[in-house]
Amino acid sequence: MTAGILLAAGSASRFGAQKLLAPLHGRPLVLHALTALLPAVEHLVAVVGPNNDALAALLAHAGASVVVCDDAALGMGHSLACGARHAPTGANLLIALGDMPAVTTASISLIATALADGAGIAVPVYASQRGHPVGFAARFTPLLCGLTKDQGARTVLLAHADAVQEFAVDDPGVLADVDTPADLQRLSENPAG
Numbered sequence: 001m002t003a004g005i006l007l008a009a010g011s012a013s014r015f016g017a018q019k020l021l022a023p024l025h026g027r028p029l030v031l032h033a034l035t036a037l038l039p040a041v042e043h044l045v046a047v048v049g050p051n052n053d054a055l056a057a058l059l060a061h062a063g064a065s066v067v068v069c070d071d072a073a074l075g076m077g078h079s080l081a082c083g084a085r086h087a088p089t090g091a092n093l094l095i096a097l098g099d100m101p102a103v104t105t106a107s108i109s110l111i112a113t114a115l116a117d118g119a120g121i122a123v124p125v126y127a128s129q130r131g132h133p134v135g136f137a138a139r140f141t142p143l144l145c146g147l148t149k150d151q152g153a154r155t156v157l158l159a160h161a162d163a164v165q166e167f168a169v170d171d172p173g174v175l176a177d178v179d180t181p182a183d184l185q186r187l188s189e190n191p192a193g
Helices: 029-040 053-061 076-085 105-116 138-145 154-159 181-189
Strands: 002-008 043-048 065-068 092-097 121-126 134-136 164-168
Touching: 002 029, 002 053, 002 076, 002 105, 029 043, 029 053, 029 092, 029 105, 043 053, 043 076, 053 065, 076 092, 076 138, 092 105, 092 138, 105 121, 105 134, 105 164, 121 154, 134 138, 138 154
Parallel strands: 002 043, 002 092, 043 065, 121 164
Antiparallel strands: 092 134, 121 134
């Protein structure tokens, strides 16, 4: 089984507003990430920060199991660990970012399939650059559950570089995140990122 963890608990400080609810092609930005992820996983956990009821309701209505991370403001590591703790026991984990709306379901499915076929850590690569989402075999869940601060999963990738497999994708969306209003404008004009 592969469980998706959609990280949607960031502060959006560079954006200046709640970017995940900002409209992109007629619907909230985060829904693009969620709807691409849903078909590729058997279970989806969306991690939100506290006092974000509108976002939580939107994600739950769209099919995610929503978890509030009270420590989200302390860094992405806390949010990722929170999501990993709420994933089904024994599941491979596919970590996706709510502010990456242009990733295709095909790219996500490729990473999920790689995990099912025995990859330890699966990473999509476009134009020689590693992107998201990143997949982790179930054996890495305890390490992900222990993340803190703003580590993210990078520390796990570095510590277990021998387990990392790269998978080439023809999908610039694996690199395209939205940090600023200009990023959102660029994606709205060029859906491919």
